[in-house]
Amino acid sequence: MNDQSPPSGTPSADFVAVSLTNGIATITLDRPEVRNAINDQMRAELIAAFEWADADPEVRGVILTGAGKGFCSGGDIGGMRDRLEAPAGKVAFNGWQRQKRTHRGIAVIHGMxxxxxxxxxxxxxxxxxxxxxxxxxxxxASGAKLCMSFIKRGLVSDGGGMYFLPRRVGLPKAKELILTGRVVEAEEALGLGLVDRLAEPDALQAAAQAWAEELSHGAPAAIALTKSILDRTFESSDDEIFALGREAQAICYTTAEHRESVEDFLKKSGK
Known part of the structure; x- marks a missing residue:
């Protein structure tokens, strides 16, 4: 367990640790003894941590990582065991309810x-x-291993991988990685576009922190609106994106950050 005191206002948790440095919240999956496998309690704590980070104005960016040697080994084996032991007539509905919780956990990350x-x-x-x-x-981290391992358990990717992965690596490569369930080393993942950067293991947190600070320097409203539009790009027409952009820009015109920036520019230019 991580013994670092969490920032004030964060929800209490046993399996998720939270810290805040220079406006960047680090949310750490904290079950290292099982390589941070996700159970129902961790999922609920993860959702609460991301909701706190999204709402707190002191937080300008988030790093998601894992405690110990692994990022996350996937779903907890206990949940799989419970599924096998459930009465046949309840398996499907229990699974549907579990999937709703899973997708809520993914949505709070993607929707930040x-x-x-x-x-x-x-x-x-x-x-x-x-x-x-x-x-x-x-x-x-160099040496990290990534794997769409669902096929090895007779399952489909249920946490958004079939949506996110093709957008990163293209449809044919996404199909190959999902259908084979093969392990991808970090160096290959960088070449595929599956990851964006590499760092030495002992420099990973510092590199992520520096990058997050760089990404979060802009006006919060402009960042939030830009993210919300870019995340719809592949499903929208150009006219739809233009319309969303107009609406977002109209909001940005009203923000204190825009007004202060323009006033500073005019003072410096003498106009």
Whole structure:
């Protein structure tokens, strides 16, 4: 467990640790004894941590990482065992309810109004890789392993991987990675576009912190509106994006950050 005191206002948690440095919240999956496998309690704590980070004005960006040697090994084996032991007549509905919780956990990451960097410090398998893909950017430690391992359990990627992965690596490569379930080393992942940057393991957190600070310097409203539009780009027409852009720009015109920036520019230019 991480013994660092969390920032004030963060929800209490046993399996998720939160820290705040220079406006960047680091949310750490904290079950290292099981390579940070996700159970129901961790999922609920993760959702609460991201909701806090999105709402707190002191937070300008988020790093998602894992405690110990791994990022996240996927779903907890206990949940799989419970599924096998459930009465046949309840398996499907229980699964539907579990999937709703899973998708809520992915949605709070993907829907953050602030930049999110997944700092993959070790193995990211199955749902763990899906969760990493839900962030805006991925920086991986050299030597980290990534795997869409669902097929090995007779399952489909259920945490957004079938949505996020083709957008990163293209449809044919996404199909290959999902259908084979093969392990991808960090160096290959960088070449595929599966991750965006690499760092040495002992420099990963510092590199993610510096990158998150760089990404979060802009006006919060402009960052949030830009993210919300860019995330719809592939599903929208140019006219739809133009319309969203007009609406977003009209909002930005009213912000204090825009007014102060323009006033400073006019003073410096003498106009």
């Amino acid at each position: 109004s602030k930049p999110v960097i997944s700092a993959v410090n070790g193995a990211a398998f199955g749902l763990g890789l899906d969760m990493a893909l839900a962030g805006d950017f991925i920086i991986a």
